[in-house]
Amino acid sequence: MPSEPTVEGAAPAAAADGRIPVSVITGFLGAGKTTLVNRILTENHGMKIAVVENEFGEVGVDDALVLQAKEEIFEMNNGCICCTVRGDLIRILNKLLLRRGGNRLDAVIIETTGLADPAPVIQTFFVDDDLAASYRLDALITVVDAAHVTARLDEERPEGVENEAVEQIAFADRIVLNKLDLVNKEVKDAVKSRIKAINASAHILEATRADVDLRQLLGIRAFSLDRVLENEPDFLEDKEHQHDSTVTSVGIARDGACDPSKLNEWLGALLAERGADIFRSKGVLAIKGSDERLVFQGVHMLAQLTTSAHGDVAPWRPDEPRTNRLVFIGRNLDRQDLISGFEACLA
Ligand SMILES: Nc1nc2c(ncn2[C@@H]2O[C@H](COP(=O)(O)OP(=O)(O)OP(=O)(O)O)[C@@H](O)[C@H]2O)c(=O)[nH]1
Structure with a gap:
């Protein structure tokens, strides 16, 4: 039996339609994603959570940085979650179902690399029928580094190469505007305006060291495929995407x-x-x-x-x-x- 969440209002867990809620945490390099994951893992919410970590980099470091609580942590290195390792993501999520048998999870958290375009990750939950029967995408959460995001958003990219920082904000259901200790009110307000110009509907949570109220992040049923399709009717079609190969x-x-x-x-x-x-x-x-x-x-x-x-x-x-x-x-x-x-x- 899943344990009852003890945080008031947080994740009625898998209850509503029997599927396990999945929160995808994205955000540019260094924005504070692992800080948020650690906050989720250490807060006393009583939920059984599995974490899937995807790192960009030749040598994995995050396994040492994610606090090893009781939760299960799975790592995927050597590739971007949105490209080569999408198959791995599907395998890990399927394995999680088998491994846990009757002992159900209350939530799955996927931390993507800072260079991931979130679209292919979202698509995974709609194009793979088996996965869609067991998991539902609860929300795409984007962590934004208030001190550095403006430079990232301003970056010019060659024709056809996506600016991941823009995509991550555009698809977000919730934005954690982090590192507010590093900026003054003027910068904060300017960053909020930039975010709203890209995505007017995402709710912005202000934070320092990702100290947000988890009731506003987990089990919120914020993701809507219809909303995404309204903006991008061909969203579920498999499109090639290009990374910035200079990084x-x-x-x-x-x-x-x-x-x-x-x-x-x-x-x-x-x-x-x-x-x-x-x-x-x-x-x-x-x-x-x-x-x-x-x-x-x-x-x-x-x-x-x-x-x-x-x-x-x-x-x-x-x-x-x-x-x-x-x-x-x-x-x-x-x-x-x-x-x-x-x-x-x-x-
Ligand atoms: N000053 C300040 N530093 C922060 C804050 N949140 C996180 N940090 C620091 O920023 C650095 C990066 O944080 P992480 O949580 O590892 O960021 P990440 O998004 O997981 O980074 P990647 O692994 O590159 O994707 C660490 O040194 C954190 O301690 C904050 O609100 N303020």
Whole structure:
């Protein structure tokens, strides 16, 4: 039996038509999607939730950053959810049904990569009959980084290449306008106007560290295919879509331990110089002489280093290989320079 949600008004779970509600969380690189997922996983709502994570990047880092609560976490790497791994998504969702047997899930959350166009993800739930019989798309939730979104929306793209940031806002049923601690009221109001010009109907929830009322996000039955078809009558037809191929990733995996001061210096200089082109950087690292796990998070020039001492991630286990994993996503990345820069930080 599904557990009864304890959050008032949240997800009457699978109750209404027997299908499991699916929330798709999208938003550009670094907007705060994993922060929102972690909030959902740690809040005391009493729901059984499975999370499907899709990362863009050669080396997976998010598995270490998503809090391992009781929920099931599935990862899909090496591809964009909207293209090559759509088959994987279908397989994972079908597997979830079989695995859980009578023990039903109350909700599924899919976190897409920051570079995903949400349309093919939405289509999956309508074009695959088996999936449509068991799951219903509850809402498409787009997390927006109030400090960086304007630059993303302004970006010119070559003919035929979509601007994912625009698409993510256009399809949203709910927008989490995040990182409001980083902007003043003027910027916030300007960003809200931009969002409304792209999508007038989505409800905007203001947030810092994705601190939204989950009753406004989960089990809200906000997705309407009719509304999408009104705007785009050929929405369910399989159309080719093109990604911006100038955005690439460099992943680094190296055993060993870092010298924290060298690491600080290298990352500080790198992001100060190249932060305009490096949209996103993140890493999970080992520090010399310590069991603490070091987490590095960067969005353009803004970066922070935290350790497991803060309680967000677990320290290294005694038997665990200390493999440092980093990923950089952006334009004009110099692979060799990034690799040798990091290697020089190893103690
Ligand atoms: N200042 C500030 N930082 C935030 C806020 N929300 C999240 N962050 C930080 O922004 C960085 C990126 O957050 P994530 O939740 O990992 O973003 P994401 O959208 O999952 O990023 P991708 O993995 O690139 O898709 C992390 O360092 C977060 O701690 C916020 O409201 N304010």
